[in-house]
Amino acid sequence: MEEARHLKGKVALVTGASGFIGTAVARRLSACGAIVHGLSRSYRTGKHCAHWWQNDLSDVAKLREVLQVVKPDFVFHLASMVTGARGAEFVLPMLHANLLASVNLLVALSDYRDVRIVMAGSQEETQPYGGWPVPCSPYAAAKLAAGAYARMFHALYGSRAVWLRLFMVYGPEQADERKLIPYVIRSLLNDHAPALSSGTRRIDWIFIDDVADAFLTAAIASGVEGETIDIGSGNLVSVREIVERITQVVGTAIVPRFGATEDRPLEVEPAADVTPAAERLGWMAKTSLADGLEKTVEWYRRQQNTVRGGAMKGGFQ
Numbered sequence: 001m002e003e004a005r006h007l008k009g010k011v012a013l014v015t016g017a018s019g020f021i022g023t024a025v026a027r028r029l030s031a032c033g034a035i036v037h038g039l040s041r042s043y044r045t046g047k048h049c050a051h052w053w054q055n056d057l058s059d060v061a062k063l064r065e066v067l068q069v070v071k072p073d074f075v076f077h078l079a080s081m082v083t084g085a086r087g088a089e090f091v092l093p094m095l096h097a098n099l100l101a102s103v104n105l106l107v108a109l110s111d112y113r114d115v116r117i118v119m120a121g122s123q124e125e126t127q128p129y130g131g132w133p134v135p136c137s138p139y140a141a142a143k144l145a146a147g148a149y150a151r152m153f154h155a156l157y158g159s160r161a162v163w164l165r166l167f168m169v170y171g172p173e174q175a176d177e178r179k180l181i182p183y184v185i186r187s188l189l190n191d192h193a194p195a196l197s198s199g200t201r202r203i204d205w206i207f208i209d210d211v212a213d214a215f216l217t218a219a220i221a222s223g224v225e226g227e228t229i230d231i232g233s234g235n236l237v238s239v240r241e242i243v244e245r246i247t248q249v250v251g252t253a254i255v256p257r258f259g260a261t262e263d264r265p266l267e268v269e270p271a272a273d274v275t276p277a278a279e280r281l282g283w284m285a286k287t288s289l290a291d292g293l294e295k296t297v298e299w300y301r302r303q304q305n306t307v308r309g310g311a312m313k314g315g316f317q
Contacts (some may be wrong), residue, residue: 167232171208199240230273
């Protein structure tokens with residue numbers, strides 16, 4: 001495997017390594033023989049990281065201390081706070097978690113000119129209108145600005161940052177049940193009808209394993225510093241169709257409640273431009289939507305059966 005040849009024995013620092021995407025990237029790095037350092041807001045142990053650091057990226061001096069010890073060959077920046085909520089109460093949390101954290105990392109790494117930094121952007125950065133950008137949420141605004149800083153750091157200071165603009169990532173081990181797919185699967189497995197919006201919004205869905213592959217490929221690709229590259233399938237599938245497919249895979253007669261919640265304003269419907277990823281990274285999505293949903297539902301079903309089995313065992317003791 002090409003990635004293993006380049007990453008074996010290398011030191012990788014993964015911010016947000018305990019999160020959904022961070023865990024997948026750390027797992028793939030470890031499988032390739034990399035020495036993985038995980039960084040998280042709270043204390044962690046185990047999983048796929050040989051070493052763990054507790055740091056919320058709010059203090060550049062402390063971050064520099066970590067870098068001096070770790071001496072990474074690659075940095076994967078996946079620490080983030082993600083929500084599409086529109087409320088003004090999310091402005092400052094999104095600013096600190098997604099913009100200031102990213103800028104602090106770029107500043108701390110400015111003395112490490114040979115380190116490739118692979119950063120996670122978002123489909124929410126897309127602008128459906130002409131003229132000046134109008135972000136659709138505080139999260140989108142923070143990500144849009146963070147991407148601009150990454151490109152600026154490359155252009156002005158020689159940073160080797162690459163910005164991967166991720167589309168809607170899904171798959172096993174996604175713990176945040178505020179996200180559509182985990183919420184719908186859990187609801188159906190528990191015999192509850194999920195309460196949903198109209199379901200008309202179309203989304204580019206991308207499986208977690210493909211996303212992890214994209215990060216490793218971007219780490220070793222040559223000449224991509226300063227670029228923004230879409231990571232998605234290039235296909236749009238509506239929320240309604242996704243929910244109907246999940247219902248079929250789960251095998252239930254429960255009818256989801258479309259229209260039970262309001263559609264959010266300023267929703268965007270971008271599809272990934274898959275050509276740059278193919279040409280610049282040699283990457284393309286491999287997992288079909290059908291296979292991805294099957295794997296995802298099966299994982300949640302196993303988790304639920306394990307919990308139920310444990311509860312039954314406890315009851316008989």
